[in-house]
Amino acid sequence: MTGPVEEYLRQLRAGLRTRPEETSRILAEAEDHLRESVAAGRAAGLTETEAAEAAISSFGTVRAVVRAHQTPRGQAAAALGSVAMAIWLLAGTVLTSVFAVGLVMTVVIAVTTGPPRPGPDPDPSLEGLAGFVAACGLLGLAVLGTYARARRFRQRSRGGRR
Amino acid sequence: MEKERLKGNLDLLLLSVLAAGPAHGYAVITALRERSAGAFDLGEGTVYPALHRLEAAGLLDSDWADIPGRRRRVYALTSKGAAALAAEQVRWRRFAAGMQAVVGWSA
Numbered sequence: 001m002t003g004p005v006e007e008y009l010r011q012l013r014a015g016l017r018t019r020p021e022e023t024s025r026i027l028a029e030a031e032d033h034l035r036e037s038v039a040a041g042r043a044a045g046l047t048e049t050e051a052a053e054a055a056i057s058s059f060g061t062v063r064a065v066v067r068a069h070q071t072p073r074g075q076a077a078a079a080l081g082s083v084a085m086a087i088w089l090l091a092g093t094v095l096t097s098v099f100a101v102g103l104v105m106t107v108v109i110a111v112t113t114g115p116p117r118p119g120p121d122p123d124p125s126l127e128g129l130a131g132f133v134a135a136c137g138l139l140g141l142a143v144l145g146t147y148a149r150a151r152r153f154r155q156r157s158r159g160g161r162r
Numbered sequence: 163m164e165k166e167r168l169k170g171n172l173d174l175l176l177l178s179v180l181a182a183g184p185a186h187g188y189a190v191i192t193a194l195r196e197r198s199a200g201a202f203d204l205g206e207g208t209v210y211p212a213l214h215r216l217e218a219a220g221l222l223d224s225d226w227a228d229i230p231g232r233r234r235r236v237y238a239l240t241s242k243g244a245a246a247l248a249a250e251q252v253r254w255r256r257f258a259a260g261m262q263a264v265v266g267w268s269a
Contacts, residue, residue: 025235029187029210032234036188037206060205068208 004052005034008062015066026069034059081154088147095140102133168202172212174254175202177221177239177247184238186227187213213237221246 009031016023034055041051059065179185179193190213191206216222221243227234239247
């Protein structure tokens with residue numbers, strides 16, 4: 001049976017970025033602590049689930065415990081990663097916005113000027129603009145796609161938001 | 163601010179609790195809470211890194227103890243830790259006396 005303590009330890013294991021022997025020690029100590037805390041809660045009259053939830057709450061969130069076990073260098077790397085993610089999201093949003101605006105403008109121009117008249121010399125500046133807008137759209141989608149994947153990876157590696 | 167102040171003095175608190183004898187993390191944290199009458203209530207999981215750091219600095223020693231179904235890490239003060247605690251206690255008493263003299267002063 002998987003209870004709240006087992007689930008918490010699973011998330012902690014997934015979130016820790018420490019050497020294997022260190023991870024093993026941290027998990028063993030966390031398990032010992034939580035089991036003893038649950039036993040104290042049970043002795044005080046709580047149900048098994050209530051005692052487990054209280055023990056986990058007192059121990060701290062997975063994120064807080066993972067952060068506490070990070071070295072200053074690890075904390076700096078995590079902060080740098082967050083900044084890089086924010087910049088990446090901004091870049092993706094700007095690129096897709098350019099594409100969206102370009103698309104709307106194209107539709108508006110098409111509606112207001114009617115179908116293009118056949119001729120030997122299509123306007124090169126308009127063709128260039130259309131290519132730029134399309135490139136922005138593709139690039140923006142690619143950037144947002146990689147952002148979403150990186151965000152999922154970071155959340156998994158942090159053990160969720162518990 | 164209270165938490166930051168507590169974190170700044172955590173090493174001294176942990177060494178003081180372990181001066182009473184070897185103990186595992188849960189017992190250290192429980193003693194800390196009880197001796198402070200509930201005033202020092204830290205996120206329990208964040209105390210372990212401090213214990214590990216004190217051990218890495220040579221102020222604590224630790225070993226595994228087998229109990230039914232799981233393992234337990236028991237911490238003890240080293241002679242270097244006892245000396246560091248004695249020195250810190252002197253500093254703390256001087257600081258606390260100075261603070262009390264200023265903060266508790268009434269005209």
